[in-house]
Amino acid sequence: MKNCDQFRELIEAYALGALDPHDRAALEAHLATGCPECAKAVEEARWLITQLAYTAPDAAPSDMLKGRLMQTVRAEAQSLGKPHVMPTKSAVPFWLWAAVAALLLFSIYSAWNTRHLQDEIRQANERAAALQAERQRIEVQLADLKRDAIMMDPASHKIALWGGEHAHPETLEAKWHSQLGVCIMGDKVPMPSANHVLQVWFIPKKEGAKPMPSAMVRPDASGKIMIYVSAPPDSMDNTKAIAITEEPAGGSGWPTMPILWSGNVT
Numbered sequence: 001m002k003n004c005d006q007f008r009e010l011i012e013a014y015a016l017g018a019l020d021p022h023d024r025a026a027l028e029a030h031l032a033t034g035c036p037e038c039a040k041a042v043e044e045a046r047w048l049i050t051q052l053a054y055t056a057p058d059a060a061p062s063d064m065l066k067g068r069l070m071q072t073v074r075a076e077a078q079s080l081g082k083p084h085v086m087p088t089k090s091a092v093p094f095w096l097w098a099a100v101a102a103l104l105l106f107s108i109y110s111a112w113n114t115r116h117l118q119d120e121i122r123q124a125n126e127r128a129a130a131l132q133a134e135r136q137r138i139e140v141q142l143a144d145l146k147r148d149a150i151m152m153d154p155a156s157h158k159i160a161l162w163g164g165e166h167a168h169p170e171t172l173e174a175k176w177h178s179q180l181g182v183c184i185m186g187d188k189v190p191m192p193s194a195n196h197v198l199q200v201w202f203i204p205k206k207e208g209a210k211p212m213p214s215a216m217v218r219p220d221a222s223g224k225i226m227i228y229v230s231a232p233p234d235s236m237d238n239t240k241a242i243a244i245t246e247e248p249a250g251g252s253g254w255p256t257m258p259i260l261w262s263g264n265v266t
């Protein structure tokens, strides 16, 4: 007759449903005697497994692990020269069951944790994308509002950009607001050649200073342009003129083509 301590070693495996028939029968016979300590231990082990089952995304890992364990156990039994015999308690030491329980717990936990983390990462990415989209929307709105303010504020300095020797009949108009930046607009602007853009230049007053490259644009289908430069390279006082040339797409660091329009700032 086994004592309670010996049965205690079997209870985890019993609760997992992985105990061999001989030991199961012995344990069940002991439980039938109404031992309160062993009954409580079985209850606790079952509760733990129930908890594992609740936290597990699905039950597959436990069956898979149990199958793997039984293969291991059978292989051990065969290596001990006892083929086709279900392992007895001595062939399946408690540490093996403990290792299985730990592995099962870890497997279920990591599966749950991975899924949980993936879900959190996905949600965080969605929130970041939504914030990014919102920020872009606000930036566009802000640029529109600044542009409108430049157009309406009487404090904005008006600059007419005239066609040069390669004269375009249409004059472009620029408005420079000391705080809000520069707007340049025009209608019926001829389309630049393919892979070319219209590029804005700020020409400094300082003798010998190089033209400062700025915004690039292509007119819309109706020939309309609306260029907004929120941060001109220098102040109005230090700028002699605004000019526009046609440049290869991507713009140039130095004007490579004749000036199409220009206007003196002061």
Ligand SMILES: [Zn+2]
Pocket: 003, 004, 007, 030, 035, 036, 037, 038, 039
């Ligand atoms: Zn007992």
